[in-house]
Amino acid sequence: MKHLLLVGFTLSLPLAAHAADPAALVQEKCAGCHALAAPDAAAGPAERAQRKAPPLHYAGNKFRRDWLAAWLQKPVRIRPAGVFPPAHAQSTPKGDVVDPAALPPHPALAAAEAEAAADHLMTLKPLEKLVEADRYEPGGIALRMGQMNFGKFKGCDGCHQDTPERGGVSGPELYTAWQRLQPKFISAYIGNPAAWDPHSMMPGAEMNADNVHKLVNYLKAIGEKQ
């Protein structure tokens, strides 16, 4: 019995240690692929091509905490063509293709680790001023009008999917964006991606705040249907 207790205690040590030091857990589990500090703007856009995963240094300004904790336990692909599509694209006579099976999967964390990691990541808020400056308030939009705005009028569907079957694949899919991301982050990021990430592959919006908010309301409408 004593032996069993000892084994149980020993097995629980790593989790207990991580719970006591979630920063160390995130460093160990995440930093191998994700940047936990802001990219060096002076490095220039070539830095973007080297990334293995999205930066997490502003995770607390970006994600919804409970979604993050759940996703870390059962990760599913958000970027259909990977974090840097040109690194995976193969030229074929019919056009460039990315084989999803060739993309590295995101490792799953145990429940306690995921909860601790999510809690720590949510403390990373270096860009709070961008969120605070945003005036977005959730509102409604007719799905049909929202889809036309997202596609035909603004061209977001060139790079992003608004359903699993429709839209470009180089950007993250957006049919679950509302579940994943804080509303004001979505708005502030669309408004000025380079303020968040100097090497963002998302073009800066040529539109006013009202038009940005219409796009966010469309993501809300489709996200709430998921």
Add this chain to the structure above:
Amino acid sequence: MTKQLLLAACLLGFGGTALAEGDAKRGEMLYNVYCSQCHGVKGDGKGVNAAHMAVMPRDHTDTKEMSARTDEELFKVVKLGGKSINKSVLMPAWGRNLADEDIHALVAHLRSLCCKK
């Protein structure tokens, strides 16, 4: 006199091609990061997004089509987007992501893709 004329012509010549004097090697790197998703890793207009688009991206290896565009037009469409030259909104404006010298570098790379075979 002849020498002076030659010098003047030479200087004018440089001025006239200034837009194409961007750093094509840097342009190639920038093209890979910002353009290849739609225009293709080979610049043939068949990027990973192309199959999902209502309007096919420009084939930058098409010498005839690309020769019909001036460097100024190419600079403008990269900086201000497709709408600025009455083309598709699917071509975004990159002026808030890229400095003018980067766009000049992209134009230089476009000329390498289309017209230096």
